[in-house]
Amino acid sequence: MAREITIYTDGASRGNPGPGGYGIVLISGQHGKELSLGFRKTTNNRMELLAVIVALEALKFEGCNVNIYTDSKYVVDAVEKKWVYGWLKKKFKDKKNPDLWMRFLKIYPKHNVKFHWVKGHANNPLNERCDELAVEAALGNKLQIDEGYEKQFTDNTLELNS
Numbered sequence: 001m002a003r004e005i006t007i008y009t010d011g012a013s014r015g016n017p018g019p020g021g022y023g024i025v026l027i028s029g030q031h032g033k034e035l036s037l038g039f040r041k042t043t044n045n046r047m048e049l050l051a052v053i054v055a056l057e058a059l060k061f062e063g064c065n066v067n068i069y070t071d072s073k074y075v076v077d078a079v080e081k082k083w084v085y086g087w088l089k090k091k092f093k094d095k096k097n098p099d100l101w102m103r104f105l106k107i108y109p110k111h112n113v114k115f116h117w118v119k120g121h122a123n124n125p126l127n128e129r130c131d132e133l134a135v136e137a138a139l140g141n142k143l144q145i146d147e148g149y150e151k152q153f154t155d156n157t158l159e160l161n162s
Contacts, residue, residue, distance in 0.1 A: 002112065003028060003064045007055045010071060010120070010130035011047025012138050019143060020044065022051035023133025025126050026058060033058070034129070038137035042146040047134065048072035049100045056107040066113045071120030071127060079108070080115050099148035 006027040013020030021038035035054060039047070052068060052075055059066070070076060078084045084101055092098035118127050 003061055005059060005064045005066045005111075007052075007066060007068045008070070008126040008130045009048070009051035009055055009068065010127060010134045011044055011049070011051050012131065012134035013042055013044040013047060014138050017041050017043050017149070019138045020047045020146070021134045021137025021140070022047045022054065023130035023135075023137065024051050024055045024058075025129055025133075026055060034133060036133035036137040038140040038143045039146040039149075040143040042149045043096075045072070045074050046097055046100060046146060046149055047138075048075050049097060049104065051130070051134070053100060053104050053107060056104075056111060056113070059111065062110045064111045066111045067116060068113060069116045069118050069124075069127065071118050073117060076115045076117045079113075097148070 008025040009022065011020065011022045019038065019040055020042035021036060024035040026033045026035070035058060037054075048070065049072070052070065055068070056066070078087075078101075084105065087095045087098075087101065088105065092101065095101075118124050120127065120131070
C-alpha cells in the first residue's frame with residue numbers, strides 16, 4: 001500500500017528579488033517534519049517552487065501518494081494545467097526558473113502527486129506555519145547562495161564583457 005503524505009509549502013522573498021526562503025511542513029501519519037532554508041538573493045516564485053522540490057526530494061520512499069498544499073498559483077497552474085511540459089518541449093525559451101523546473105521534473109514522476117491551491121494568509125494553520133518558516137529563513141543570517149538565480153546574472157555579465 002502506498003504511503004500517504006501531506007505537504008504544505010510556502011516561499012517568501014523580502015523584495016523580489018531579494019533575500020528569500022522557503023518553509024515546508026511534511027506529514028506522514030502521526031509523524032511531522034519542518035524544513036526551511038534562506039537565500040541571500042532570489043525571487044518569491046523560485047522559493048515557492050524550490051519548497052515543493054525540496055519536500056518531494058525529502059521523501060524516503062518512491063511511489064507515495066502526495067497531496068501538496070501551496071498558495072502559489074504559479075506552481076499549481078504550471079503543473080496541473082501541464083504548462084511545464086510545453087515549456088520543456090520549447091526548452092524553457094523565455095521562461096523563468098528552468099533550472100528548478102528541470103529539477104522538479106526529475107522528482108515529480110517518482111510519486112503520485114496532487115496539488116491543492118490554498119489562499120495565502122487566510123488562517124490556514126499549516127500554510128501560516130510554512131509562511132513563518134519561509135520568512136524566518138529569509139531573515140536569517142546564514143543565507144545560502146541561490147546559484148541558479150545568481151548565475152544567470154554572472155553569465156550575462158560575462159557575455160557583455162566578452
